[in-house]
Amino acid sequence: MEWVTRLHLPKPELVASDVDGTLIDPEERVTxxxxxxxxALVADGVPFVLATGRPxxxxxxxxxxxxxxxxxxxxxxxxxxxxxxxxxxxxxxxxIDTLAWIADLAEEVLPGCGLAAERVGASAHxxxxxxxVSSPEYEHAWLNxxxxxxxxxxxxxxxxxxxxxxxxxxxxxxxxxxxAPLVGDRADITYSTDHGLVELSAPGVTKASGLVLVAERxxxxxxxxIAFGDMPNDIPMLTLAGRGVAMANAHPDALAAANEVTxxxxxxxxxxxxxxxxx
Numbered sequence: 001m002e003w004v005t006r007l008h009l010p011k012p013e014l015v016a017s018d019v020d021g022t023l024i025d026p027e028e029r030v031t032x033x034x035x036x037x038x039x040a041l042v043a044d045g046v047p048f049v050l051a052t053g054r055p056x057x058x059x060x061x062x063x064x065x066x067x068x069x070x071x072x073x074x075x076x077x078x079x080x081x082x083x084x085x086x087x088x089x090x091x092x093x094x095x096i097d098t099l100a101w102i103a104d105l106a107e108e109v110l111p112g113c114g115l116a117a118e119r120v121g122a123s124a125h126x127x128x129x130x131x132x133v134s135s136p137e138y139e140h141a142w143l144n145x146x147x148x149x150x151x152x153x154x155x156x157x158x159x160x161x162x163x164x165x166x167x168x169x170x171x172x173x174x175x176x177x178x179x180a181p182l183v184g185d186r187a188d189i190t191y192s193t194d195h196g197l198v199e200l201s202a203p204g205v206t207k208a209s210g211l212v213l214v215a216e217r218x219x220x221x222x223x224x225x226i227a228f229g230d231m232p233n234d235i236p237m238l239t240l241a242g243r244g245v246a247m248a249n250a251h252p253d254a255l256a257a258a259n260e261v262t263x264x265x266x267x268x269x270x271x272x273x274x275x276x277x278x279x
Contacts, residue, residue, distance in 0.1 A: 009276065012046065012225055012243070012277070013047075013220045014047050014049065014218065014226075015041055015046060015048045016048075016073070016214075016227040016228070017227070017229075017270055018207075018228060019052040019054060019062055020053075020054070020192070021247065021265055022229055022234075022247055022265055023050070023062070023270055024265065025265055029065060030066055033271045034270055035065065037274040037275055037278055038066055040274075040278035041277070044278060047071070047220065048070050049070055049071050050062060050071075050072040050073065050074075050083075051207045051227070051237055053192040053199065053233055055074055055075055055124075055132070056072065056079060056083070056124035057131060057146065069082075069084035070083060071083070073213075074120075074210075075201070076162065076188075076192070077205045077206045077207045077209045078091060078120075078162060078201050078202065078210070079120050079210075080210060080213055083124075086123045087122065087123060088120055091161055092161070093119075093159035094161075094187060094202050095159055096156060096158065098186060098187060099156040099159075099160060101186070102163055102200055103152075103163070105182055106179065110165065110175060110178065113166060114134065114139055115135045115155050115156070115165060115166075116134035116135070116163070116164040117132070117133050117155050117156065117164070118160055118162040119158060119159070119160050120161050130150075133148045133149075133154060134148070134150070135151070136151075137152075138164075139168050140166070141166060141196065142193070163187075163200045164198070165197070166197050167196045167197075168196050169196060171194055172194045172196060175191070175198045176190070176191055176198050176232075188201045188202065188205050191231070193231070194251070206237070207229075207233060207236055208240040211227070211240060211241070212240070222242070223242040224242055225240075225242055226241055226242065226243045226244075227240070227241035227243070227245065228270050228273070229245075229246060229247070229254055229258075230249060230254055232254060235254055238254065243259050244259050245259065245269075245270075246262070247262060247263070248264045248267075249265060260273075
C-alpha cells in the first residue's frame with residue numbers, strides 16, 4: 001500500500017466509487033470539487049460508476065449532487081441500475097429457503113438480533129414491490145424513512161437482494177466472524193458500517209461481481225479501472241480494479257487491501273486522485 005500524492009500512472013478507462021464515506025462528505029454532499037473532477041472525466045469519455053451498498057431508491061440524491069446519472073452497482077453488487085433510465089438492468093437474489101435458513105441461524109448465534117430484507121422491483125421506486133421490510137425487533141443503523149415493519153415471517157417470504165441482521169451494541173466485524181463460518185458458501189456476507197449490522201447476499205455477489213458486469217457492458221477491462229472505497233464491502237472491488245484506492249478514513253481491512261491511500265472523504269479524497277488526469 002502506498003500513500004500517494006501524484007504518480008505517473010496510465011489514465012483509467014473506468015472509474016468506480018463507493019458512496020458513503022468515500023464519494024460524499026460527512027454531511028452526505030457531493031462537494032463542488034468532487035463534482036468538477038467527476039464531470040471532467042465524464043466529459044473526457046471515461047465511464048463513472050457508483051458502486052454502493054445503497055439500493056436504487058437511495059441513489060437519487062447522489063445523482064442530483066453529481067449533476068448526471070451514471071450506471072450503478074447497488075446492493076453490494078446484487079443490482080445493476082441505470083439511474084438515467086430509472087431501470088433495474090440485472091439483479092441477483094437470495095431465495096426464500098435460504099432467507100429462512102439464515103434467519104434461524106442468525107437468531108441462534110446472535111440472540112436479540114433483528115432481521116430485515118432489501119428487495120428490488122423494475123425501477124428505483126417500484127410501488128408494486130415493498131422494497132425494505134423489517135421485523136419488529138430490527139433497529140436501524142441509520143435513518144431509513146421508507147421502512148415497512150412487518151411480522152418476522154413476512155421478512156423472509158419473498159426473494160431479497162440482501163438480508164440485513166442488526167444487533168445494537170455489537171461490532172459488525174464480530175458479528176461477521178461469528179456467522180461467516182456457519183454460513184459458508186450459502187451466502188456472501190459483509191458489512192458497510194461497524195455499528196452492529198451485517199449484510200448477506202446471494203453466493204458470489206460482491207461489488208466486484210457487479211463491477212465485472214458493468215465493465216463488460218461498457219467494454220472495459222477491470223484491470224484498466226480505478227476504484228475507491230472505505231469499508232470491508234469495498235474490498236472485492238478494490239482488489240479487482242487495476243488500482244484500488246482507500247480513503248484515509250477507511251476501515252483497516254480496506255486500507256490493507258488498497259494499492260494506495262488518499263485523503264478522507266471530508267477532504268475530497270476521490271477528487272484529489274482524479275485530478276491527476278482530469279483538472
